[in-house]
Amino acid sequence: MAEDDTQTAAPQTTGATGPNGAAQTQKAPNMQVLGQFIRDMSFENVAAQKGQTMEGSPDINVQVGLDARKRQQENQYEVATKLTITAKKKGADDAIFVMELDYAGVFAIQNVPENQLHPYLLIECPRMLFPFLRRIVSDVTRDGGFPPLNLENIDFVTLYRNEIARRAQAQQAAPTAQA
Template identity: 75%
Template sequence: MADTDETVPAPDAAAAENAATEQPKTPQMQVLGQYIRDMSFENVAAQKGNTMEGQPDINVQVGLDARKRKQDGQFEVATKLNITAKAKGGEEPIFAMELDYCGVFAIQNVPDNQLHPYLLIECPRMLFPFLRRIVSDVTRDGGFPPLNLENIDFVSLYRNEITRRAQAEAAQVTPS
């Protein structure tokens, strides 16, 4: 009695290769580096000799940008924050912070039609914990309680920007 079953043919190399190529490849992201491109923090209250009482009104504006680098499959993604704090009911700022935080990513196996949202949703999501830490440290070191940013919904941010661009294009096409 033989130990092998002769009725099942042995797979050939070409069939195994075809089976491997038919499976969708998993998108891969590697963070190659991250850095602060630009940052400023102004303690306006201290400069003017004012003191802060109570909880301030904090306004956080987020901007995203991505660009292809010279190296194949590498992209730079920037998250730009503009944060202002004002006393409740006041117009005078207490502090202002601007931060341009970038990451360099190697991206593979992402279809071209999905690359734009991937760069502006998934990449900033990977950088966000580091961005949050910088904001917290700088505000604390600037003489205020640390500002712990709430999670940013990058999907909504992306969708809103696409809608805004579509409306702007429609307004340019249709003369008023």
């Protein structure tokens, strides 16, 4: 059975009226996943290298980075989710394992207004890739000799808002630092 990674929706009426009083229709956003791939991945089993065994449940730290760029083809974008996962023994500084994963997807996106494209790329596209990314993390940690790590859902909306707020704060602080 083949999977279809395409999301489509019928045109929707916005409720706005044009100059002649007729209702205008605006097509719903359309996203098609053209491809997805691992750009870079590493898994380091630090505990095995040091001859240690894992006892109990470790502290897991997951750092997420997002990146998007336009491709040369019209309406195509590459969106990458970068994870750095570090597991440590509770109360210790030594890592048990470290995993870095740079997972990307190529998307064809249509009917998204220019002012909404940036949040769409950094929220909706990573959301579409997340189940595949989660599976890779689970498989690699299991194959690395640990219980499979099943990542909790990532709130990409909150990540996006926090990054926008951080950038605004950095811009405000920049002129002050130069003075």
